[in-house]
Amino acid sequence: MPELPEVETIVRNLREPLIGRRIIGVYVYWPRTVARPSVDAITQRLPGLRIRAIQRRAKYLVFELGSRSSRQPTDYLLIHLKMSGRLDVVSRKRSIDKHDRVIFDLDGGRQLRFNDTRKFGRVYLVADPEEVTGHLGPEPLSEEFTLAAFKRFIAKRSGRLKPLLLDQAFIAGIGNIYADEALWLARLHPLRRADSLNDTEVRALYRGIRAALKDGIQRNGASIDWVYPEGDYQNHFRVYDRTGEPCRRCKQPIQRIVIGQRSAHFCAHCQL
DNA sequence: TAAAATGTTGGGTA
């Protein structure tokens, strides 16, 4: 479900209740949710570790864990929510939900519950987050992601823009909503070829990507269903989920086509 | 009922 802005919002909201808490137990209800090292390993290794910091890399949540003696090597718990993953901090007295997959029991009486209807989400316990995130492209909102850097990356590609934006090895964190929104902002058609863009269009795409993601974060992400309730960006979509509705620039109806097994929404009149 | 859903990966083809 969530893309970069939603995960960023989730991370910001989890810091207050979780940082400083100690994990005292782990319960796994759907073993395949534990990607690595194994169910046995996480249930044995996590208890006793304290949550030192929570960061985001692309769509991954990265929990930095440490024990009391700070000389011990740090462990990292990574969580990818995929399509329907949710993280709830609740009292341990709360009844277990049908879709709770992994529960982290914390000191202080509360629990972090990884709830995931479709079971696509995964947790990883690793010594180095790069083991999981090493293949990802640059963070689009980082300082290193300059226009000059973007020009270098896109110069190596030739495919259609929509799948390219969804390619996490090209840029990390963009999903179906923000890809469509970025292309509308850039006035570029989702089927345009990366190697057909002139300098002005590359710059427009760079700005569109950053603007869409920043706008999403500012509005706490997008909430389309029960999975992620706290956002407001869904009320500001320009194209996503607006098939047939008027383009906010030219009033022509928004089109929906399928590209690479995913829906793409765009304005055929002002995206060329 | 069929289709679609904010995601990723692996296999096969060209």
Place this chain on the structure above:
DNA sequence: ATACCCAACATTTT
């Protein structure tokens, strides 16, 4: 190596 298609993962909602 890159591009692109399909299937798989699994469940709920429209």
